[in-house]
Amino acid sequence: MFLSKSSSNHVICGAEYLRAILKSPVYEIAKVTPLQKMEKLSLKLNNTILVKREDYQPVHSFKLRGAYAMIVGLNQEQKARGVITASAGNHAQGVAYSANKLGIKSLIIMPKATVDIKIDAVYSFGGEVFLYGNNFDEAKFKAIEMSKQHGYTFIPPFDHPAIIAGQATLAMELLQQDAHIDRVFVPVGGGGLIAGIIILLKQLIPQIKIIAVESEESACLKKAIEVGYPIHLNNVGLFADGVAVKCIGKETYRICKEYLLDDLITVDSDSICASMKDLFEDIRAIAEPSGALALAGMKKYIKKNNIIRERLVHILSGANMNFHSLRYISERCELGEKKEALLAAVIPEKYGSFLKFCQNLGNRSITEFSYRYLDTNRAYIFVGVHLTNGFKERNEIIDHMTNAGYKIIDFSDNEIAKLHIRYMIGGKPLKNFEERLFSFEFPEAPGALLKFLQVLSNNWNISLFHYRSHGTDYGRVLAAFQPSNSNCNLEKHLITLGYNFHEETNNPAFHFFLRNYR
Incomplete structure (x- = not known):
């Protein structure tokens, strides 16, 4: 053939x-x-x-089809010398598997950064692996060079x-x-x-x-x-x-x-x-x-x-x-389906502001929420909202929040925000103060965040809040509270809330990245 x-x-x-x-x-x-x-x-x-x-x-x-079609058609002398290719993925496995079934030696040149799972797959299919170069082009150059030096037949990934x-x-x-x-x-x-x-x-x-x-x-x-x-x-x-x-x-x-x-x-x-x-x-x-x-x-x-x-x-x-x-x-798939809006806002740093912001969002499904106290006047918010009607609903939310007095920045199509900034919201506040940090399991249901704020925010100032939906029955939440002048028992209210929680105030990651010191 x-x-x-x-x-x-x-x-x-x-x-x-x-x-x-x-x-x-x-x-x-x-x-x-x-x-x-x-x-x-x-x-x-x-x-x-x-x-x-x-x-x-x-x-x-599908790469197996082409690799086998070419290798099986080699003459006896070519088969005796063996085959070589360059690939970091599916073609490498197709060549290794095909050569092994035909009793032919195969050498696969893979870039040095190739992940272990792909290297292991080639070995499991009977191929030998030689790591070379920082990318596919360098690996391909080496494979062609070695084919000439040792008489291997080069099996190209597509152009033959x-x-x-x-x-x-x-x-x-x-x-x-x-x-x-x-x-x-x-x-x-x-x-x-x-x-x-x-x-x-x-x-x-x-x-x-x-x-x-x-x-x-x-x-x-x-x-x-x-x-x-x-x-x-x-x-x-x-x-x-x-x-x-x-x-x-x-x-x-x-x-x-x-x-x-x-x-x-x-x-x-x-x-x-x-x-x-x-x-x-x-x-x-x-x-x-x-x-x-x-x-x-x-x-x-x-x-x-x-x-x-x-x-x-x-x-x-x-x-x-x-x-x-x-x-x-x-x-990323929610963004690809236009089912999530990523929005940012600055709100006043005073009692009730966080709750008021969430009340204006209404009973929408929140996919992510980051809140961090900045100073005595301001706090930053980064929020992901699940959409059922794509661009139209996103614009409706932005218009509604703008009319409610918030300056909203839409990051839904901002690649840097999606890839990096969403994970970097927060940091150390400008002002030193005492705070206690807790982790929670929130039920994935509309109103879970509002319930949390209604039970707790009237007695303690929330200085940090981060939540991200992971598609399970419970969402992971991190929240910090400033001490209350009323000396109300925080643990008592947390138990009343009914969400599983654990104190993380002494967590070294919190101290290093998020907490300021006197």
Whole structure:
């Protein structure tokens, strides 16, 4: 099945690709993955939403298809010498797994900063790992250098006819599973997958529209289309690391151009996070960011073009997720769905001001609340509010609070505020004073904060307050109180409140970062 690029002048025609795809041996190790309907999202978007589950592959990614297709086609001498590649992710695992199944030595060059989970995965699939360089480009340079020194065959991640033909087997399955598809949304990094899908679908059923989806932080195909040829981006974002490619492949770009890619759309990281949540809630799949990229593009495209009652497919391209990234993704998905407003305000530092501010917000679901005493006149507030009606509701809240006399600053679309400032609100107050610090478990229910303030704020001045919803039955809250002149028993009122609490006044982190000293 091996498609050679022996001559730089030879252009492989569509018929050659079709023959290679139909004869592909990838099913010796790859699976025919399900095409699954997303029931909840279909109802929500008024279209039939279908997902191609490439997370079901043995390496949890479509990359296995192309890697095996190329390696199995090597001659005996090449197989005896072994294969080498550069990758920090799914291609590395596809090469290691394929080579191991064929009894071939594989060496994977990975950047030094590659996380342990990906290194361990390559080892588990029988590959050897050599850490080199600070990024993919440096690792790739080293891999090509070593291939020449030791006679290894370099297995490129996307820009090779054999790789493209292997990825195209996914499109062949699509037609066998549902020949009435209207559009297919495909994630794009270097372009191997979308080139394979185009080369098959546009020759067999050209009326199926193919939409490329790129991350705004690595839109190399979009840039190539704008200038008319593959060109290197200066920088790429690494959140969706599976598509973090600086330059589209020459052959993959040629195919997209010659076989008329129908459209292209880009999405931001928050939209990707929101789509990861959709996949989990609908089909219980935990996709990696690049795996949810196509769904994010589909949702944006549907809204932008007012698409209804169509059969739409998106590719869940991979699920090699670093578990520790889920916390960040959970934080950002509400913003990606436009379901959270992040607002800031300055309020007077006097009894009842905090309570009055919250009363003006009403019985809305609060996702986050940071309050910190600054001096005798002012206190800072940073608040997250859950939205059920997107931009319209956000503007209504801002207008209402402004009319109530508050100067509101909207940080919902401020990347620095979302990524950093929200965690840095507070600090040491300008004035020295005594305060006691407590941690609480708040029930996740409307009115929980108002109840807290109504029970406590009339007797003690609250000098610090921080709350963030984590999607569980109870929210974690940190609050500090200044001593009251009435000498009321604070613990008695805390017990009356009915929320679990624990005193943290002597916590060293509080003393170091938040407490002033005489």
